[in-house]
Amino acid sequence: MGVPVSDHEKLKHLSGKIIEFMATPKPPLDVLLGSQDALLAMQDYFRSIFKLRRSDPRDDLISILVTVEEAGDRLTEEELISTCVTVLIGGHETTTNLISSGMLANRHLSFGYGPHFCVGAPLARLEAPMAINALLRCLPHPEIATDELIWKNEMFRGLERLPVSFG
Ligand code: HEM
Numbered sequence: 001m002g003v004p005v006s007d008h009e010k011l012k013h014l015s016g017k018i019i020e021f022m023a024t025p026k027p028p029l030d031v032l033l034g035s036q037d038a039l040l041a042m043q044d045y046f047r048s049i050f051k052l053r054r055s056d057p058r059d060d061l062i063s064i065l066v067t068v069e070e071a072g073d074r075l076t077e078e079e080l081i082s083t084c085v086t087v088l089i090g091g092h093e094t095t096t097n098l099i100s101s102g103m104l105a106n107r108h109l110s111f112g113y114g115p116h117f118c119v120g121a122p123l124a125r126l127e128a129p130m131a132i133n134a135l136l137r138c139l140p141h142p143e144i145a146t147d148e149l150i151w152k153n154e155m156f157r158g159l160e161r162l163p164v165s166f167g
Pocket of ligand 1 (some may be wrong): 086087088090091092094095098109110111112113115116117118119120121123124
């Protein structure tokens with residue numbers, strides 16, 4: 001996308017907060033307000049990145065989106081923001097879960113169907129073997145070190161944690 005790597009931790013945190021309300025059945029007020037605050041913070045974050053990329057475009061998705069907006073007046077600032085928020089969140093939780101589910105030898109992935117088919121599917125198909133192979137290079141012969149798998153929620157199929165031992 002073109003967001004600086006140094007902002008990774010901050011964005012991962014905001015992304016987790018934003019999806020918390022989707023992942024919580026009947027979310028209580030504090031969860032809703034936490035998600036709302038995080039969304040507002042992420043929107044502000046993208047506004048400031050757009051400003052930077054408008055004055056100094058780079059070879060990245062945000063610069064392209066900003067240029068498209070200026071040339072053809074096709075994307076409003078709000079549309080730009082929601083596109084970036086969706087891509088950022090869409091690529092975060094899924095990819096994190098992909099690694100632990102992949103370790104469980106879960107071979108099945110679904111990317112949806114029709115006009116909303118996952119735009120990140122080609123990236124996810126590349127990332128999956130890369131992440132698992134890198135992990136296996138560092139931690140050879142992993143074995144699942146628990147009898148109890150705790151899934152985070154029903155919305156995103158992801159494990160709370162996956163203890164692994166290796167030899
Ligand atoms: C294992 C990885 C992934 C899985 C299982 C997955 C799954 C899905 C599914 C099922 C949908 C369709 C949702 C619907 O029908 O409403 C979707 C949409 C989407 N995904 Fe993914 N995804 C993955 C990775 C990614 C990545 C890496 C990105 C971004 C780089 C991404 C960005 C998006 C976006 C932006 C949409 C919305 C598309 C639209 O509404 O037109 N996804 N994804």
